[in-house]
Amino acid sequence: MDYYLQQLVIGLSLGMVYALVAIGFTLIFGVLNVVNFAHGEVYTIGAFVGLLIFVSFAPPLVVVLLVVLAVGAMTGVGLERFAFKPFRRFNDEATLKSRAMREATLMSSLALSIVAREGIELFFGSQFQSLPLKHMLNSPIKIGPVTIVDGDLIIFGTSFLMLAGLQFVLKHTSVGLSIRAVSNNPLGARYVGVNTDRTIAWTFAVGSGMGAVAGILVGLYYGAIFPAMGFTPGIKAFVAMVMGGLSSIPGAVVCALIIGISEAMSSIFVSSVWQDLVAYAFLIITLIFFPRGIFGGARERV
């Protein structure tokens, strides 16, 4: 029983990480109808930036997270500038969500992701970076009969704060309202004077900032920071986005938690090498039986 509870806690924190990454996909899909294939690399960059700061300054964790958030946001803006904006002539509503743009940016973001990954590898090497043990988030905590590590709590808490913060931004700030407006009706957004280009850049900033924080959190939790680390969580977050209905944030968060918990629970029954299969099984089931996402046809975006 205790073991189940323990796995549940681990699954929740794992799911929260997927949720943070999935939100980046979801937000960007909402405004542009495109998948940003370089999102996993933003996660990796977040982890490496955090590592560099830790090793050189050893500041408190909060400072590291804030810096990573900022760097992630800037990475996102740069990514949009080089991989997405050049393909957007944006003369009418058809251009913004056109198929041609979807295919062009799919290739350009994939290309940029390869450049980023290889660039990191060239600089740091492909092996795991050694992380000073004292920075790792794995001091055990005993809560009643359950033993977890402080990383679980930190990941869960940080992610929860960021999700709540995102909800606040989307509902109560002008940037957030603009993001939702462009997502809901890009043409309508132009008529109320929303600066669409700037809003799209903000969307990348918000989504990428969250993805980068997820990267450093996981890096510190597992002590595993390496150039290809963004791939697996990227795929799983992508699955969460598809399961949640592509552009629904609540849908993506719920599905990310489902995936996280299922993975952690699966290790009770099968060897953990098979864990990654859970997400792919979900993807296949979703695509076959719920092609519009498991929450049905509700098309509420962002």
Place this chain on the structure above:
Amino acid sequence: MIAGPALEINNLHVGMGVQSILRGIDLTVQEGEIVAVIGANGVGKTTLMRAISGVYASQEGHIRFYGEDITHWPSHEIVACGLLQAPEGRQIFSAMSVRENLILGGGPLGLSELDKVLSLFPLLGDRMQQNAGSLSGGEQQMLCVARALMRRPKMLLLDEPSLGLAPKIIKLIFNLVQSIRNTGVSILLVEQNARSALAVADRAAVMDGGRIVLSGQASQLLDDPRVKETYLGGNAQHAPAANNEAAS
């Protein structure tokens, strides 16, 4: 000193690819005036409106707003200088609440114009928390106009405000057009419903084939035999039927 017109359009050309849609439009709207542009489907009325708001790029000609050349400005800057549009198809944010629609409409002004706007559209006041997509067609049209008014416009462009609405609601909307003008907002109105549009406008222009083929005082156009025959359905009895046809 004579003040220039609020909106001045000179020789405007707009095309999509090889196809040219507007072929030299000249049109002015004086401050405080209601000007109607009437014409059948596909003559370029909506293209004209989109070009003014910066949604479509113009190839040739000039659009001036209070003397400022706004021809190639991005749409958010055109909105910022007080030229707002209630577009065709309403283009409201259907997944967001009425309140959020109005906040977005207000832009940097937020909800500061809310009381004034709600006095024109009291119905919306009861619907503030509702999703805009759940409103009726007439309410959505009102929200669309209200959203534009939240920005305290100097001029309002109305593109087919009567499209798809019941006759009673159409009457209400055109009465509102008068009230909005009385608050000091100039209005450029595009309509297929020529009779209602000419009744409310000061001046009017008839568009055909991407050009303005006829213009003058609205009352004169109402009596013009060519306008009567083509746009008002010959005699008054047949007019509603003709309008329905045009709208469908």
